[in-house]
Amino acid sequence: EVPDWVLVPGGNLGNVSAIAKGFFQMRELGLIDRVPRLVCCQAAKNNPLYLAYQRAKAAGRPLAEGDFEPITAGDTLASAIRIGAPVSISKAVRALGASNVVVEQATDAELADAAARADRTGMFNCPHTGVALACLEKLVARGEIKKDERVIVISTAHGLKFTEFKAAYHGARMPFDAKYANRPLELGADPKDVLAGIHRAIDAMDVGCN
Known part of the structure; x- marks a missing residue:
């Protein structure tokens, strides 16, 4: 079943270009009957595609390569997508310009909080996946992604x-x-110290068992 949305962290833009092309080819082959909406998710200090998307959106037309301008990459926790001049920009614009694409951005605080919030479900997300999760939260908050829609977030690495x-x-x-910080306990390298630390932490919690 085709999802309604696919969110992809974007730096050099190779992943999102290939995913878009793959969905178009699957539709041409008759394997699927529609292409999901794609969201390219960029770090706020490394967001040339996001800026190009905003220019096209303000002009009321699809994304085009003429909208793109390279930028100087800035420091970010999402270091693997710290890219101001992506090598796959032409492929990305061709693929995304032909689809109903959204490009969103996330600050370091937003990506870190989103990753930590998702970690509470048992995952262990990298900062780049945190970018996509933060963008997901923004689109849901704006009502662009509805609560009954099927969404896939691409995770590009492990925490x-x-x-x-x-x-x-x-x-x-x-x-x-x-x-969503969960302060670590610094304990000695001894099983007894670890067990005692766990018991102290449990005793300090109000778990509502009484």
Whole structure:
């Protein structure tokens, strides 16, 4: 079953270009009867496609390559998409300009909070997936994505590749307030110390068992 939306983190734009092309080819082959709406999700300091999309939107026309201008890449927690001049811009514009695309952006605070919020469900998200999750939250809040629609968020890496990102977020070492921080317990490398620490944490919680 074809989803209603697919959200993809975008840096060099190869992933979103290939995904768009794949859906178009599947429709041509008769494997699907429609193409889902694609959302290219960019880090706010590395957002040349988002800026191009806004120019096209303001002009009331589809995205075109003439809307694109490279920018100087800025520092971001989503380091793998820290790209101001994506190499696949031509492919991306051709693919996305032919579809009902949305391009959204997320700040470092937004992507980190979104990743941590999703982690509470048992996942362990990388910052780049956090960009896409933050954009999902924005589109839902604006009512563009409806609650009954099927949505896929592409995860491009695992959080274990970005342990410092996780440690800094939960250890209050970010330059912003971490909404979903879960402060780590620093314990000795001894099973008894670990067990005692767990019991202290449980005792400090109001779990409503009495």
